[in-house]
Amino acid sequence: MQGVKQKALELLTGGKADRVLGWRRGETFYDPTPGVFASAEEVERDFVFDAFCGANLSKYLIALDRAEGVTAVFLKPCDSYSLVQLIKEHRIHREKVYIVGVACEGMCGYDALMKAGIEGVLSFEEEGDALKVHTLYGDTVIARKDALLSKCEHCKSKRIVTYDELLGEQGDEVADSGRFDEVARLEKMTPEDRFAFWQNELSRCIRCNACRNVCPACSCEKCVFDNPDSGIRNKAAADSFEENMFHIIRAFHVASRCTDCGECTRVCPQRIPLHLLNRKFIKDINELYGEYQAGADFDTRPALLNFQTGDCEPSIVHVRGGERA
């Protein structure tokens, strides 16, 4: 994706943007860091865009919204959903961002390479649908689909919701993403098994708050979990209850606003599949209140900020549960 860097230069020198939000090259190929570039020289020196630029940049725009002038940003399809949701929530002014949509075939991550058992990674080359990885212990080839970030495994959409210009082709929503399959599998389990599954996952939580801090939907100036008067500001998962509480409430607070960007799972240092909590809410909302995708447009009301007089009763949980369990 050479075009991205070129575009960044063009936007800065052409005066379309006062700064560009993109990625800064790292020490190695797999560790670019989000960065703000104010000059063409900086872009020339440090800007990078490749298969390992997976981070969702939209949340940084909340802070940049207060800066003077226009920020140009490169958004992948899933990032664009987050941005639209934030604009909808009046956290970002549309006119303060210049959006360059970047078509995406899925992003890769170091974590995926490690999971695939590749040790001592030094560098990589893209070879069609595969990555050739040079390591300390010899070369190896991994299919791109096996090197994908967890959040890209079930891509929901290749459509860039809003943009000022586009690099690559506009895509469509992915009808058969299969992103609810895992949720459905869990729903089919017995309550005992589900409980055991989640205890096993959530008990590893170290309350580092990475999931919360990276989440574009968690945009509160002061989080309830940081409020000493809330009675729930225990920094550590001091008891299994605290972990449950934290994750249930966090998922609930973003329910119907979560665009399913998957950043929570990507950043979890303990590899907890947190997206499965969010997807459960999304799946329920779709099934009970009609299909709804947060961030897909500028005007529909999120399900929890809306109601129908004929909505189902909470007892539906028993009815549906009865069918399943």
Add this chain to the structure above:
Amino acid sequence: MSVKTDWKPTIVAFCCNWCSYAGADLSGTNRLQYPANVKIIRIPCSCRLNPMFVLRAFQRGADGVILCGCHPGDCHYTTGNYYARRRMTLLFSMLDYLGIERDRTRVEWVSAAEGAKFAATMNEFVATVTALGENRRLEDLRCKA
């Protein structure tokens, strides 16, 4: 786990000030019986029930949590209970998804005139939770020490 025969569940009932709280009163003045282990917490509207309250109740020793509000369409604030209904539906579904027994949570619409319904609902809910036994999956051991 050995279930003590004399064990009685602790039930927290969040009741809307404008309907079910009065309904509870009415059932009292009518001398209708419902178990004493139902602890009523008055809230200004069913939609005041923050999901955190439900979890907090379980943490602090509740074995079952029930929300009582005005019948849909009768909310004192016009639409509060409609929002509460969606929220509780999703919350209960999430608790179920996490493997928490779904019978520990319930929503029931009880008007100020339905003293009998209030008592009947509580009796029934207490029986359901008693059958389930102690809340183990959402407990906080520190609160039981």
Add this chain to the structure above:
Amino acid sequence: MRRDPLIPMIGVVSHIRVDTPDVKTFRVIGLDGKKPFEHIPGQCAMLSVPGVGEALFSITSSPTEEAYLEFSIKKCGCVTDWLHAMTPGQQVTIRGPYGNGFPVDTEFAGKDLLFVAGGIGLAPLHSVINYCRHYRDRYGRIDIVYGARSKEDLVDYEEILNEWLSEDGINVHLTIDREQPDWDGHVGFVPNYVKELSPDTGMTVVMCGPPVMIKFTLGGLMELGFPRDGIYTTLELRMKCALGKCGRCNIGSKYVCKDGPVFRFDQLDELPDEY
């Protein structure tokens, strides 16, 4: 029970004195009725109300006071709110003493001392002043400049009037920020007053008060020609352990709880500006 520096002892608040509308002085003794521990002027202790929180306070009483520890505490947060609502006889937990304290027996010995305090900033100095009064012959001249917003906000006003002012060789200069009817003393801010008084630059200065007072008084003292290594102050940052382990009260490589709270300005000059 096994002891640990983090496990406090229980103290009894035996007496509470109302100093100003928002400052009270709490006298604390152990369960055995004795002073909980010995300390050096300028040191601090952790007081806590279980269930509310724990916080660090300067010990206001002089080590020469044999029966108890005293703390002058301004109401400004959870723990202090709770303390202010207490009645004598109630219990708190206490652990300490913490910090380096003032070098009363070394660097201060034989020196002329100038104490400069603003508002509740008198609390940490109170201990030193009374220590020096007790061992009066070990020190030279003692000057005290103390200011507050109003007469009512002067901490320990009774003691100042009845004891300090009446003692020979101790010069107390009081000032308040604005004129008020029952006040015939000096009116004005502390930094200006210090400059007006134009103290001898050979004096050792001990200063405590709000940051803005410290900043301008220090400027004034510099103008007068005081050396920075002759001026002491005491700092405060958020603390949890007070043992130099929990990691939050550092300024550069110094921990306020362990290496401080008392610093000389030439020492502070070596530290990054992050306090």
Add this chain to the structure above:
Amino acid sequence: MKQIALNRLDELFAAISARQTLLIPQQLENGDAEFRPWSAEAKLYTGLKTSRSAKDAFFPQVENLVGFKVSEQGIELMDTRDEVQPFTLFGVRGCDARSFDILDRVFLAEPVDTFYADRRAAATVVTLACNRPETTCFCQSFGIDPSRPAGDVTCWMDAENLYWQPNTDKGRALTEALSLLEEGEEARAKRVEEDIQAVLKRLPLKDLSLDHVGAGKTKALFDRPEWAELSEACLGCGACTFVCPTCQCYDIEEFKSGGSVRRFRCWDSCMYSDFTLMSAGQPRPTQTERFRQRFMHKLVYYPDNQDGLFSCVGCGRCLVKCPIHMNIVKVINALKEGTA
């Protein structure tokens, strides 16, 4: 030197376990590894590192300090200290082993933290040489030798055997209790060591320069403009601090359970906005100051106070776990560029 065939490792673990609790790195379903108590089903994780460091064994994330019963009559202290039993920590890598020294200098300094000290005294640390170092490893820069890690016992592994070298009294006591250990072939352990040394020479971060950081560098580094750019993307989460083997900051919090109050300590992070927040103000108001604190502490403040020893062991966990891939290597290199 002793040795035991790899296919008899379970017997070795069973023998240690019969004596005292044994913690070994074990792989979880999701691919991560963690130190967990050995059981008959447990398999030794043969990958390089656990995802969290080994510090948990001595400095757990949450620990009860003391309890209080508060009543009209007054306050009563309750002993809530967990009893510590002797245990063996097996499979610690060189980096984590060094981190214990770094933590010791904080927790065992006067006044001694007895909670930590008890656990340290109760533990026998068995370290394991790193056969396959990662490209994110830079422990060499801090003078750590992963081919011969320090510990009560040092072990090497080749395709056939585990070689076992006791170094301390504790290590010798454990060795004596393990009669199934056979006489070891030192030459073979030496060969493992040499193989590791050869890999170390090829690590990309082996030449990390530390001359521009360290004790006495506060003035030179504190006001550097690079901090702003380095910290611009920082999310302010605590992932780096919580996986770090040397991060030791903690918070003391209380939990009211109705009948009593429990005072506990838990890990805290200088990256959090409330870490230094006071009612009187905030000395580190933005993420830049918090970020700077973390790295200045590791690279300057700690060395200032501990004879030049860095509070980083080059384990590379923060390189892997940071959500935005900012890390200590980038900080060290960025500060170097500007120093020239």
